[in-house]
Amino acid sequence: MPDIAGDHSAPRVGLFVTCLVDAMRPQIGFAAIHLLEEAGCVVEVPDAQTCCGQPAFNSGDTGRAAALARQTVVAFETFDYVVVPSGSCAGMIRQHYLEALASDPAWIVRARDLGARTYEITSFLADVRGYRPSGLTLQATATYHDSCAGLRELGILTQPRQLLAAVDGLDMRKLEGNDVCCGFGGTFCVKYPAISNAIVEEKAKAIENTGADLLLAGDLGCLMNMAGKLNRRGAKVRSFHTVEVLAGMTDGPAIGEEG
Template structure:
């Protein structure tokens, strides 16, 4: 990127990453900086409002949307380590604020510059990691929102293919829901448990050392089920592996 202005990126960390797995945020910053971006993490950010939006609470979702849009408008790009939260911003917010004359255009402009991180690295920056090595086998779960609403599938795999020593194994039903679904797992716990049980069986069947994905909510759900089943599969967000940060406790192993 020599000779070109350094793009500014506002990193939206997401609630779960901030509260449960901050390492994902640090890994995201590392990758973005390696790709030539100037990264900032606005303190005014809170939640994308997805739980409220999915529950029909449009008023609180709109309030969160306006707050976040205002905090991130000065950046060239907005990047998230979550297809789920990114999809809410890209599709949900413009729909929600379409009838607001003061915010409709701002929501559309915000959506146009918002990206899930692996999509941003590959599709916008053309970045590939170098000097990464991990002697392990891994399988990959495609989270629903990132896959279906944002088209995130090839991008994380292209990046992971550059990690020397990492053997990627196919996951049967890789595009099938893990059962988390935000508030779904609370409202319909029995159904959620049945879905994640099938997912865990498929993951164990690959024999892979690691399970990777792009959304922490999905990873927490699958890691919890795998742990309760006594599986030895360790779970990481894809950016942790890409940033060379998969040498510590896996998701669900902290503490």
């Protein structure tokens, strides 16, 4: 790991952990910190962060989403970059804060500035830092699901694959319908459970058809949804966030195997 404690040229990164990572899979946050430090960044995790406001915004509660947007802006605007291990939360900060704060011109300026410095983690590592992991070996086959928000809002497609290609022994297999929704969709799976279940059933079959040992993705919500269905089907596929693989943190329980 580079010695960056006294390097004033190293970018200060605020890690937006996300609610799901904080509550359900903290290892993803630790993996993100490890990778960002490997990429030469000084990383801090502001105590004042809470939800990005996406559930409220998607449910039509723009007022509450705006309040959470303001809180996030205040907590992170002093950092050089904000990095998020989730395409959906990063997309909320980058794009939808401007909608939530549309009636407040002063806050729009601050939100736009923060959004321009906010990145999903694989995009930040590959596109901004030019990072490439080294010395990693994982003898396994894996397939990759592209989460809707990361793919469609942020253009996250080649970056995770570029980083994973540096892992010796990892054989990536094509997932049919890799860009098709897994059925999670945040509050969608709560509002429309039958539709959500039908979608993830098709996704699970496609994952099993690859014959891969591992399912990888960049959003914990999607991974929890797919891992749950795979486990209920009795599939022998283990699910991990991309950063867990890149940080060499796959020895413990996979997503859905905890407890």
